Amino acid sequence: xxxxxxxxxxxxxxxxxxxxxxxxxxxxxxxxxxxxxxxxxxxxxxxxxxxxxxxxxxxxxxxxxxxxxxxxxxxxxxxxxxxxxxxxxxxxxxxxxxxxxxxxxxxxxxxxxxxxxxxxxxxxxxxxxxxxxxxxxxxxxxxxxxxxxxxxxxxxxxxxxxxxxxxxxxxxxxxxxxxxxxxxxxxxxxxxxxxxxxxxxxxxxxxxxxxxxxxxxxxxxxxxxxxxxxxxxxxxxxxxxxxxxxxxxxxxxxxxxxxxxxxxxxxxxxxxxxxxxxxxxxxxxxxxxxxxxxxxxxxxxxxxxxxxxxxxxxxxxxxxxxxxxxxxxxxxxxxxxxxxxxxxxxxxxxxxxxxxxxxxxxxxxxxxxxxxxxxxxxxxxxxxxxxxxxxxxxxxxxxxxx
Ligand SMILES: Cc1ncc(COP(=O)(O)O)c(C=O)c1O
Numbered sequence: 361x362x363x364x365x366x367x368x369x370x371x372x373x374x375x376x377x378x379x380x381x382x383x384x385x386x387x388x389x390x391x392x393x394x395x396x397x398x399x400x401x402x403x404x405x406x407x408x409x410x411x412x413x414x415x416x417x418x419x420x421x422x423x424x425x426x427x428x429x430x431x432x433x434x435x436x437x438x439x440x441x442x443x444x445x446x447x448x449x450x451x452x453x454x455x456x457x458x459x460x461x462x463x464x465x466x467x468x469x470x471x472x473x474x475x476x477x478x479x480x481x482x483x484x485x486x487x488x489x490x491x492x493x494x495x496x497x498x499x500x501x502x503x504x505x506x507x508x509x510x511x512x513x514x515x516x517x518x519x520x521x522x523x524x525x526x527x528x529x530x531x532x533x534x535x536x537x538x539x540x541x542x543x544x545x546x547x548x549x550x551x552x553x554x555x556x557x558x559x560x561x562x563x564x565x566x567x568x569x570x571x572x573x574x575x576x577x578x579x580x581x582x583x584x585x586x587x588x589x590x591x592x593x594x595x596x597x598x599x600x601x602x603x604x605x606x607x608x609x610x611x612x613x614x615x616x617x618x619x620x621x622x623x624x625x626x627x628x629x630x631x632x633x634x635x636x637x638x639x640x641x642x643x644x645x646x647x648x649x650x651x652x653x654x655x656x657x658x659x660x661x662x663x664x665x666x667x668x669x670x671x672x673x674x675x676x677x678x679x680x681x682x683x684x685x686x687x688x689x690x691x692x693x694x695x696x697x698x699x700x701x702x703x704x705x706x707x708x709x710x711x712x713x714x715x716x717x718x719x720x721x722x723x724x725x726x727x728x729x730x731x732x733x734x735x736x737x738x739x740x741x742x743x744x745x746x747x748x749x750x751x752x753x754x755x756x757x758x759x760x761x762x
Pocket of ligand 1: 470472503613
């Protein structure tokens with residue numbers, strides 16, 4: 361595309377789309393593996409991967425072929441009927457986790473919404489009407505629908521959206537006493553194993569283990585939001601495995617379809633049994649196209665042992681970033697596991713991201729001072745070293761005071 365055409369398209373975007381995002385002035389046309397190309401043919405190494413989504417890399421042949429084949433066969437029938445990819449994907453997900461049943465939806469927020477409904481209904485039917493509080497963590501992010509947003513850290517709550525749904529409380533990660541105080545009235549404790557949007561903040565394993573025991577003792581469902589951490593990203597297939605616990609519910613989206621929209625709630629038999637006919641649903645949830653893409657994705661992640669690769673590449677990335685912490689005053693701390701990694705800076709991260717774009721690397725900002733790296737799990741050592749060099753040059757050029 362000529363520069364003038366790009367400017368015209370950007371102008372149209374700015375006038376026709378809702379102004380709820382603040383995108384960089386880049387229009388992407390093509391992706392392959394860890395690389396994407398913009399409308400002027402410029403190449404970028406992608407350490408965003410659609411925000412921890414394209415775990416196999418862009419346009420992975422197995423996923424492309426599954427979508428192509430399914431699109432020529434059957435796109436949609438609704439949940440008045442079954443379809444084969446939906447059944448096969450549900451079976452695969454229950455084989456690969458400690459969960460018994462699956463509900464399909466279209467996004468992470470929808471999965472959170474459904475999970476909260478499961479928890480409320482389970483508690484109501486097993487323990488009566490008073491046990492309905494959802495406990496979540498300060499710094500949490502669970503999505504943008506009203507209940508998912510209410511479970512999200514209150515700093516994301518915009519007053520103009522009031523009133524927010526009732527029955528939600530937030531505690532600090534690690535605050536066992538705060539958790540104990542709320543458990544008698546609670547139906548669920550909802551948490552991310554690593555808070556992604558909250559600044560790439562791992563939750564202390566000791567706290568998670570104790571919380572899991574307390575939840576069990578108090579008939580409270582432990583719900584793990586694995587929308588960002590799941591599907592191999594954290595060096596294991598699902599990050600709850602890192603804690604040696606068994607959640608009652610897991611929410612998934614992002615990496616599940618490698619870029620094709622799909623969400624899922626995985627649950628124990630006991631919890632899932634409460635969502636009887638008519639209690640919840642989604643027109644597109646479980647549609648054959650999305651489930652084909654997700655089945656190809658999860659099978660490829662397992663066959664190619666990508667969680668192991670994520671662990672190995674994550675260590676190489678973390679070591680490179682740790683070196684920067686030693687040498688660059690602007691770099692303060694490296695956090696995260698596998699290929700969900702954050703670098704805390706003592707300068708604002710947004711201008712660093714801008715400069716990295718100029719150098720051909722895509723990254724994201726979380727919590728103003730943290731750079732987040734979530735490349736495809738197929739990222740190479742060479743690309744990681746390239747990013748570290750570009751980042752070192754960027755930090756050097758910015759000085760690195762406060
Ligand atoms: C942990 C977590 N949960 C839920 C969501 C919401 O997912 P979606 O944007 O697909 O609704 C996100 C999105 O960033 C997330 O990181």
